[in-house]
Amino acid sequence: MEWSWFPVQLSLIVATIATFITLLCGVIIAHVMVTKRFKGKAFVETVIFLPLVLPPTVIGFLLIMVFGKNSPIGNMIEWVTGRSVLFTSTAAVIAATVVAFPLMYQSVKTGMLSVDRNVIGAAKVDGATSWKLLILITLPLSLRSLITGVILSFTRGFGEFGATLMFAGNIPGSTQTIPTAIYLALETGHTGIAWNYVVISIVFSFFLLFSINRTKGMLQ
Incomplete structure (x- = not known):
């Protein structure tokens, strides 16, 4: 195994796209949940929070079932694009999202409720x-919470491993992100390469979390 910047670049791209999608969907869904009353709201919110408590392998399995070749959604995607979404960078984006x-x-x-x-x-x-x-x-009045959500979501997407490994695979130069690259490096005995990716992850994550605290201080 050789050192490559590809996992770093892909992790940044995946996290960026996933963060944009989660921000858009998060604003719309949170707005509906805060402003509307309807039966089953507790059930919907429970489903939303399930990825926080489910094992990553369960999430990966469910994604394969939803987007796999034997599912209606998977068949439709393959019919439109000509290929399955499994084991692609798109799968990594979906898992991170x-x-x-x-x-x-x-x-x-939380930001909306604070207005x-x-x-x-x-x-x-x-x-x-x-x-x-x-x-x-x-x-505008929820800006601080929005920034916090963006940074936390980006960091979470940047470090996603379990669901990504199952759903997108660990293909060097194609779907390999930093977490899966670390896994492969350890599996093949390349501890030095693993350390390089670990240090990059720690520094980047520290910077993002530090940015949250700085942002909170500036907006108070």
Whole structure:
């Protein structure tokens, strides 16, 4: 096994795309959960948080069942694109998105719930629609929580291993991310290469978490 920057680059790309998806979906879903009342809300929120407590292998297995060749979704994707999503970089993005989404959702929801209800009420009196309230008032006032959610989701996606290994595989130069590269390096006895990836992960994760604390201090 030789040292390569590819796992670092792929991990950054996967985490970036996954974070964008989780931010978009997190804002929409959290907005609905905070502002709407409907039966089954507790059930929906429980499903949202399941990736936090499920073993990574279970998540990987479920993703294979949902997107595999024998599933309707997998067949549709293969019919449209001409190939299966399994063992591709797209699979790595999907895995990272699934495991990172609960962190984004919780951060966004916390920010939305912290917005003064009197401000929301005054805006409604002035005729603001639900989506105008979200874009012009709720999101700006939830900025700190949004930034926290983005950084936590990015870090979680950057370090995803179990589900990625099962769903996307560990193909050098194709689907190999930093966590899977570390795993392969240890398996093949290349401890020095593993240490290189470990140090990169620690430094990068420390910087991101440090950024959260700095951001909180600046926005207080």
